[in-house]
Amino acid sequence: MAEKGQIRIALAGNPNCGKTTMFNNITGAKQHVGNYAGVTVEKKEGYTNFNGQELLFIDLPGTYSLTARSLDELVARNVIVNDNPDVIVNVLDASNLERNLYLAAQLLELEKPMVIALNMSDVAEDMGIKYDLKKMAELTGATIVSTVGRTNIGTKELLEATISVAASQKAPGVTVDYGDLLEGKIAELVEELKKSGTVTYPLRWIAIKLLEKDADVIGKVMRFDNTEAVIQKAEAIREEIKNQVDLDIVFQEYRHRFAVEVYNTCLTQAPTTLETRSDRYDKILTHRIWGLPIFMLVMWLLFNFVNTVGAVPQGWIEDGFTALQAWVVTAIPEGQLQSLISDGIIAGVGAVLSFVPLILLLFLGISFLEDTGYMARAAFVIDRVMRACGLHGKSFIPLLLGFGCSVPSVMGARILDNYKDRMVTILITPFMSCSARLPVYTLFAAAFFPPEWSGTVVFGVYALGIVFGIIFAKVFRKYLFSGEAEPFVMELPPYHLPTLKATLMHMFERGILYLKKAGTFIMAASILVWFITAYPMDVEYSKDYDALHDQVAQTYEMKDAETLSHFGITTDEQKDQVNEIVDNMKSTVADATSAAESNQEPAPEVAVEEDSEAPELFNDIKDENKDLFPAAWAMYKNSANLDAENQKIDEEQKSEKLEQSYAAMFGKAINPVLEPLGFDWKIGVSLVAGLAAKEVVVSTLGTIYAVGGDTDHPQALTDYLQNDPHFTPLIALTLMLFVLIYPPCIAALAVIKRETGSWKWMLFMFCYENAFAWIACFIFYNIGRALGF
The missing domain is CATH 1.10.287.1770 (Helix Hairpins)
Structure with a gap:
């Protein structure tokens, strides 16, 4: 036993055996997720207290074997032999027992106390399969417990058996006869x-x-x-x-023979159902003709679900950060600290955090599809497409991971035994849009396209990435890594309805990692971008803006005096009454605007041209002040026009200061390269910053626009983009295309270098993706312009 009476339990099993579902059911929220030291394989530990005994569960990576051919297998094995857990709980899929017993045979060789959880017993029962558990315990030397992890059946008995075996520290005592x-x-x-x-x-x-x-x-x-x-x-x-023997395979043959012997001896009733429910589903979902369209439809529905449902909480978060900025402006005196917190941290980090609901929903959808078993079928369906470009469906698995993050996606290519398949998969992985790119896509889709189209636009970008990946895989397979592709062999797990708890936990695990990134790396990047955007402070303006403000103020003072004189307002009492009416009108507009924003409706617009008439919004005020209202309306228009003139001067001054910032200097230095794509210096700075992490593209734009925007009236980033005359739907699409293609983050590039074992391939990827991004965007942008967009 470990110190303090804690029992350490290694939870091992094949992929899709229900191991992680059981882990989540047992440990609940008492989990810690990180990485094993020195590798990117995910490490999960969870605690529970049962019958007064503290239990620490270590959820090992799902593996079919412990031969250390992959990093997952090596990590799982090393945890058992190096960390010395008190007991191993081997989770076996009862509906596919013969396959699962191969791993059990290898675990027995480690001579650790072991409990076997015969999971998915309900699925086996539906298939008509029955086992002699007593005989299985004799043949394996392990304590056997029948469980249904999805519904928590047998969990109590499993924990009791685990504590008992850990206390006795009795190893199985069974060996494989070689x-x-x-x-x-x-x-x-x-x-x-x-x-x-x-x-x-x-x-x-x-x-x-x-x-x-x-x-x-x-x-x-x-x-x-x-x-x-x-x-x-x-x-x-x-x-x-x-x-005398083939040492490369003889040990595997004997272990497999052991697994078959245990299975056949323990099996008391063979499957009576020749066609399972999964088989019936597969006739449709893996159909030769309809399988691929169904997969594309599922993905289209997923992205529309993410954008449609996620837009509501995203709007709440944006409004919250806008309100927080407005409060900071009033709470902190004007100066560098106010600008840092409001324009740098809140605007930058807030722009990224507003996309948390979309990230959570995306992972919720992907987790649900994985846990049901559909994603394994997707790999089978995609195999025909992948084979056309020289790969096979197994490459789809690491590529699928790329929709979450490129780092584990590149690492996941290790499951491919063929070197050429592995290299091609790594080189096309960045075309699979990681979750960090999703905020960029949804930002511009929401800003420049109707809500009913935004989900389709995002789906289109993701689909285009897959198309590019297929094209480049074909090119690389033909010219760089020629040769025959290996056959595709993959186990299809039975379909099952995932538990809500497990799916939500997968979603929140990824969400927490995203929040940590926003609270650390992205905050640091936002502060850096704020600094290079706000500095230097002492710039030489082309105009005397203070004098311009004074000039405008004098002009409108004269205009106010002329207006009051025109309406016969001469006494101080009359002037005070008129000013009070004007203040009421301003309060009415502010209240109406706030109510419209709360209901997500357009804010009321009050025309203040010379000959414009008072809107219906002021009817109540007009009825209460019939004599003085004409003068008040004229004064209201003067006040509104004065504010507009001052705002115009402030925007011009901030724009001129922004144009002389360090960020602008850098952006303009690289602008000749990006200008043919329709990009300005702001986009250039954000794209360079995005090499660190793709979310930083959003936070950089948020900071730049906040620094150059109206400090007293902060806006959401989408509003800033829509109000920027340079931005058009065509430029938005071109930028989304560039972000899709150009190289992944620095962390992914570092992993690519490590996995390929050469700087050459990392630099090759960096160069070819930048070159292709520029060429593709140049063609797309100029065709769009030629068509009048």
Whole structure:
């Protein structure tokens, strides 16, 4: 037992066996998600207290094997042999037991106390499958508990069994029989290991792995003292028997034989249903003709769901940050601190945080589709498309991860055994729009397209990324990595309805990571962008703006005097009454505007031209002040025009200051490259900043527009974009296209360098994606202009 009486439990199992569902049911919100040291494989730990005993569950990556061919397998194995958990809980899919028992055979070799959770028992029962659990316990040496993780059936019994096995610390005592020849050689190696007296791992397991020539285990053994003879002995044995057995596959064959023997012995009733419910669904969802259109329809519905439903809470968050900016302006004296907090932090980070609802809904949808088993079918359906470009459906799995984040997507390419398939998959991964790009797409789709079209626009950009990926995969497969593609083999899990709890937890895990990013990296980027946008402070203006304000003020003072004289308003009492009416009119407009914004309706517009008439909005005020209202209306128009003139001068001054900022200097330096695409310096700065993280494109624009905007009346970023005469729907689409194509974030580039093992491929990706982004956007923008858009 670990210190403080805590029992440490390693939860192991194949993908899609229901392991994570059980983990979520048992630990609930008491989870910690991070990464294993030195790798990007996700690490999940969760706590629970059962019958007064504290239990720590470690949810290992889902694997079919522990042969350390992939990083997931290596991590799962190392947690068991290095971290020394008190007990292993092996979750098996009862409806696919023979396949799952192969992993169980490998876990038995680690000689740890083990409990087997025979999960999805309800699915097996529906198929007519029955097992002799007592016989299974005898053959595996493990305690067997029947469970249904989705409905929490058997969870209590599983926890009781786990505590009991952990207390006894009794290992299964069952070994896989590898035949007379191999067993003799394993025994020889075990004796040699005993002689060294230093190896602390299970000696039989070490001996088997040395004969398998497992590089990771060889490295582990070499770190112990007095093991040179062990390594030499293992190599000598391999050389001695290499012509008698195929050491590359013989151990796998015996483990599989063990799994089949346990399965056949324990099976008391074979499946009675030849066609399962999943088979019936697959006739439609994986149909040769309709499978791909159905997949595209599902994706279209997902993105429209995200944009339509997410727009409502997104609007609330935008309004909240706008109100927060307005409060900061009144609470903090005017100066650099006010500008930093309002224009830098709130405008920058707020612009990104407003997209949290959309990110959460996207992950909710993807998590739901994955947990139902549909995404595995999508890989099968996409296989025909992928095969046309030299890949196969298995590449779809890491590419699918790219819709969440490019980093695990690149790492996920390790599941591809073929080097050429792996390299091509890595090189096209950035075309799959990560969640960091979603705020950029939805921002411009919402700003320049009707609500009913915004979801389709975003879906179109995602679909275009897939098309580009297919095209470049074909090119790379033909010219850089030519050769035959490997056959596609993949297990399709049965369909099942995921639990709401598990789906929501997946969604919130990703949401928390996004919030952490916004609260750290993106905040730092926003502050940096604010600095280069707000500075230098002392700039030389082309005009004396203070004098212009004074001139306008004098002009309207004279105009006010002429207006009052025209209506015969001469006494101070009459002037005070007129001013009071004007103040009431301003309050009425402010209240009407606030009410319209709350109801998401257009704000009322009051025309203040020379010959304009008072709107119906002022009818009540007009009826109460019939004699003085004509003069008050004229004075109201003077006041509104004075504010407009002053605002125009302020905007001109801020625009001139912004044009002389460090950000503008940098933006204008690179502008000759981007100008042919219709981009101005603001877009150039945001795109360069976006190389750090794609969300920073949004936060950068938010900061730039806030610094150059009206401090007293902050707006949402979409309003700033719509009011910018430079921005058009065509430029918005061109920018979305550029963000889709140009290189991923620095973190993804670093992982690409590590996974490919060469700076060459990372630089190649950086250069070809930038070049293609420029060429594609140049063609798109100029065709759009030629068509009159």
